[in-house]
Amino acid sequence: MTTPEEKFQALIDAEEKVEPPDWMPEGYRKNLIRQIAQHAHSEIIGMQPEGNWISRAPTLHRKAILMAKVQDEAGHGLYLYSAAETLGVKRDEMQELLHQGKHKYSSIFNYPTLSWADMGAIGWLVDGAAITNQVMLTRCSYGPYARAMVRICKEESFHQRQGYEILIRLCQGTSEQKEMAQDALDRWWWPSLMMFGPHDSESTHTEQSMEWKIKRVSNDDLRQQFVDMTVPQAEYLGLEIPDPELRWNPERGHYDFGEIDWEEFWRVVKGNGPMNRERLEHKVRAWEEGTWVREAAAAHAAKKAARAA
Amino acid sequence: MTYEVPVAPGESADIEETTGSEREGWPLWEVFVRARRGISHVHIGSLHAADPESALQNARDVYTRRGEGVSVWVVPSEQVYAFEPEAAADYVEANEKVYRLATAYDIPDEVGQM
Ligand SMILES: [Fe+2]
Ligand SMILES: [Fe+2]
Numbered sequence: 332m333t334t335p336e337e338k339f340q341a342l343i344d345a346e347e348k349v350e351p352p353d354w355m356p357e358g359y360r361k362n363l364i365r366q367i368a369q370h371a372h373s374e375i376i377g378m379q380p381e382g383n384w385i386s387r388a389p390t391l392h393r394k395a396i397l398m399a400k401v402q403d404e405a406g407h408g409l410y411l412y413s414a415a416e417t418l419g420v421k422r423d424e425m426q427e428l429l430h431q432g433k434h435k436y437s438s439i440f441n442y443p444t445l446s447w448a449d450m451g452a453i454g455w456l457v458d459g460a461a462i463t464n465q466v467m468l469t470r471c472s473y474g475p476y477a478r479a480m481v482r483i484c485k486e487e488s489f490h491q492r493q494g495y496e497i498l499i500r501l502c503q504g505t506s507e508q509k510e511m512a513q514d515a516l517d518r519w520w521w522p523s524l525m526m527f528g529p530h531d532s533e534s535t536h537t538e539q540s541m542e543w544k545i546k547r548v549s550n551d552d553l554r555q556q557f558v559d560m561t562v563p564q565a566e567y568l569g570l571e572i573p574d575p576e577l578r579w580n581p582e583r584g585h586y587d588f589g590e591i592d593w594e595e596f597w598r599v600v601k602g603n604g605p606m607n608r609e610r611l612e613h614k615v616r617a618w619e620e621g622t623w624v625r626e627a628a629a630a631h632a633a634k635k636a637a638r639a640a
Numbered sequence: 641m642t643y644e645v646p647v648a649p650g651e652s653a654d655i656e657e658t659t660g661s662e663r664e665g666w667p668l669w670e671v672f673v674r675a676r677r678g679i680s681h682v683h684i685g686s687l688h689a690a691d692p693e694s695a696l697q698n699a700r701d702v703y704t705r706r707g708e709g710v711s712v713w714v715v716p717s718e719q720v721y722a723f724e725p726e727a728a729a730d731y732v733e734a735n736e737k738v739y740r741l742a743t744a745y746d747i748p749d750e751v752g753q754m
Contacts, residue, residue, distance in 0.1 A: 352722075353725065354725060361655070362653075364657060365644070365653065365654075365655040366644045368655065369643060369644050369645050369655075370643040370644060373643040374643070399705075402701075402705070403705070406701075406703075406705065409687060409702050410685055410702075413685045413686045413687065414685075416668070416686065419657075420657045420658070421658075421662075421663060421664065421665070422665060422688060423663035423664065424657070424658050424662070424663050426663075427659045427661075427663055428656055428658075428659060431659065433655075433656050434656070435645040436643075436645070437642065437643045437644075437645065438645070439642075460642055461642050461643065463642070464642035464643070465642075478685075479685070485706075486706075526642045526643075527642060528642075528644070528646045529646050534646070535647055535653065536647070536653060597648060600645060600646060600648055625665075625666070625690075628666070628690035628691075628694060629666065629690050631690065631691070632690040632691035632694075635691060636691075
């Protein structure tokens with residue numbers, strides 16, 4: 332007799348997808364809920380840093396692009412809440428847990444967007460880092476999550492390219508504009524590397540996540556992939572990556588790079604980054620100010636249903 | 641990792657799944673999209689909306705921002721019926737009658753394409 336656990340692992344080892352309402356180990360379900368909910372919350376909170384610049388975009392064209400991108404991020408959040416709901420958590424409950432500070436979102440969105448060049452740096456680096464991770468997640472063992480990732484990856488490519496194009500324009504512009512681009516890279520480089528998480532040696536749960544094929548590539552490997560991909564792109568722009576230890580290592584066939592400031596890393600994770608408080612306050616305010624809309628829509632629906640009856 | 645938050649040393653990896661107040665919000669709808677004429681609608685995800693009209697509008701905005709569809713259906717999730725998990729397993733395992741497959745029959749090559 333095979334146990335349900337063995338059957339489950341055999342399915343995963345055979346590269347089959349787990350689909351709701353399949354039986355799954357409680358740890359697998361919990362692990363996924365945590366990851367998908369945090370991912371969804373990150374997409375939703377992630378609208379704020381860029382939303383900050385919609386009204387100040389330099390041209391109507393850039394404004395339309397930025398609005399489309401921010402709308403995509405809302406969509407990403409919704410695909411992911413939809414995936415999380417297949418595991419038995421309710422969307423409104425996840426929202427409320429986020430508002431209560433019990434659910435977290437990615438630290439990267441706790442940094443401020445100080446100039447227009449940040450719109451370029453975010454698309455290029457932050458969406459770029461997200462793509463590196465999300466491409467791996469399209470092969471995740473949980474069907475609804477993997478499918479959401481396929482949709483998201485298609486859209487992220489637009490995000491990264493529009494960001495990089497903003498920087499190309501700035502780097503071809505006046506010296507002041509190029510300085511703006513350099514300043515944005517200086518501020519976003521390290522937080523982007525932090526997005527990949529702690530070193531593999533420090534990272535708890537990685538082994539189990541790998542065995543369940545929720546995660547398929549380790550934090551350090553993904554970070555290395557990202558650095559290798561990004562350095563030539565910075566060179567093309569003529570910008571300098573703010574890391575004196577960065578250099579090509581022909582023996583490894585990879586770029587070597589300096590150590591992340593882990594003190595800053597944990598400080599932001601624990602809620603003490605530059606924008607943690609403001610981001611959450613804004614989210615809660617938006618939810619509260621939308622109460623009348625939700626109530627009106629529900630009342631309208633009830634009235635129409637009563638008329639039809 | 642990227643959009644997942646690392647567990648700080650000394651913190652629990654467990655995440656809360658409910659506030660205890662069982663917030664429901666708007667009803668849940670399943671969304672089906674026909675990518676182009678000539679093929680069927682395919683399930684693409686779900687969303688919350690107060691009524692069918694707003695469910696359709698939300699489905700359009702959430703799932704078809706780039707010409708992914710020429711037609712959308714929304715169906716209340718509670719109206720979708722499926723086998724219970726155990727019955728679903730039996731259902732899949734019952735696909736063992738190979739004599740129902742064309743490949744189960746040897747036709748001599750001389751006969752040609754059949
Ligand atoms: Fe996104
Ligand atoms: Fe994005």
